[in-house]
Amino acid sequence: xxxxxxxxxxxxxxxxxxxxxxxxxxxxxxxxxxxxxxxxxxxxxxxxxxxxxxxxxxxxxxxxxxxxxxxxxxxxxxxxxxxxxxxxxxxxxxxxxxxxxxxxxxxxxxxxxxxxxxxxxxxxxxxxxxxxxxxxxxxxxxxxxxxxxxxxxxxxxxxxxxxxxxxxxxxxxxxxxxxxxxxxxxxxxxxxxxxxxxxxxxxxxxxxxxxxxxxxxxxxxxxxxxx
Ligand SMILES: C[S@@+](CC[C@H](N)C(=O)[O-])C[C@H]1O[C@@H](n2cnc3c(N)ncnc32)[C@H](O)[C@@H]1O
Numbered sequence: 172x173x174x175x176x177x178x179x180x181x182x183x184x185x186x187x188x189x190x191x192x193x194x195x196x197x198x199x200x201x202x203x204x205x206x207x208x209x210x211x212x213x214x215x216x217x218x219x220x221x222x223x224x225x226x227x228x229x230x231x232x233x234x235x236x237x238x239x240x241x242x243x244x245x246x247x248x249x250x251x252x253x254x255x256x257x258x259x260x261x262x263x264x265x266x267x268x269x270x271x272x273x274x275x276x277x278x279x280x281x282x283x284x285x286x287x288x289x290x291x292x293x294x295x296x297x298x299x300x301x302x303x304x305x306x307x308x309x310x311x312x313x314x315x316x317x318x319x320x321x322x323x324x325x326x327x328x329x330x331x332x333x334x335x336x337x338x339x340x341x342x343x344x345x346x347x348x349x350x351x352x353x354x355x356x357x358x359x360x361x362x363x364x365x366x367x368x369x370x371x372x373x374x375x376x377x378x379x380x381x382x383x384x385x386x387x388x389x390x391x392x393x394x395x396x397x398x
Contacts, residue, residue: 175271176332177292181246182351184226187343188252195343195350196225199384200232203391204285207317208238211393215239217282220309222272222302223289227253228384234262243270273301280309285317287383294332294356303370307396316372316394323388324360324379363390371397 174181187195213219215237224230224242226249233240234257244250247269254264270277273293284306293299306316332354339352358366360377367374372394383389 174336175273176294176335176354177273177298178245178271179335179351179353180225180292181248182336183353184246184248184252186350187348188248190348191343193344194226194228194252196228196385198228200229201287201319201383203319203380203382204229204287204317205233205236207285207315207391207393208233208283211283211315213238213283218279218311219283219285220277220281222284222286222305223292224253224267225249225288227256227267229285229287230267231256231260231262234266235260240266242267243272245269245271272305273298276305277309280311280314282311282314283317284310284314285319287319288321288386288389290318291320291322291356292354294329294354299356299366300370303366303372306394307370307372310396312396314395315375317391318394319380319383319389319391320357320363321355321386321388322357322363322390324363324390326357327359327362328355328357330355360390363392367392367394373397 219240221242230242250267250269253267257264335354337352338349340347374394376393380389380391
């Protein structure tokens with residue numbers, strides 16, 4: 172079967188891991204997620220799901236802090252890398268699994284679901300709707316979602332998803348390397364908040380954040396299911 176455009180990160184991770192044995196995204200967890208977990212009352216028994224964990228920078232940090240977390244990504248290479256890093260860090264590698272959240276469902280609901288820099292990869296309206304549906308369908312009644320995307324709330328951008336697997340030059344440390352282009356869609360605050368509303372998710376808070384590693388500016392939204 173043909174690969175979907177949003178699977179292009181699998182190529183990028185393989186290209187970087189095989190030639191450099193280093194993570195594409197670095198090892199810097201975002202302080203935002205832990206701050207939000209604390210603010211909304213997470214403890215060591217709260218169930219937490221990360222969507223699109225990539226190379227595990229946030230998930231491994233939170234597992235080391237004893238949070239009850241599971242982390243998923245559509246990229247088998249990302250999950251292979253996470254399991255290896257989990258072994259090195261001394262946390263459970265079984266917490267990581269491969270899943271395309273746009274085409275799968277889990278028989279479980281969570282107290283917290285978070286996602287960092289994943290939604291902006293979804294270019295098609297239908298895929299973005301599926302992302303929000305997955306979040307709503309997997310939150311417990313009072314569960315909270317923290318969704319972080321690239322953007323400043325004003326700029327808009329939509330890349331051509333047919334080019335996601337093409338090679339592009341990208342900075343990597345002090346070098347420029349060739350990796351899969353991947354995809355990107357940036358939306359305004361108005362569009363972003365409308366997407367939550369359309370999915371019957373109530374936004375409790377939203378703000379710009381400069382601390383998400385790899386991005387000059389990110390949009391953070393905290394939401395729960397509409398009652
Ligand atoms: C820009 S990376 C961000 C990774 C990580 N969250 C971070 O902050 O470094 C986007 C990630 O979303 C994953 N992804 C894209 N579409 C997905 C889907 N449908 N289901 C699960 N993961 C997905 C990609 O494989 C990639 O690892």
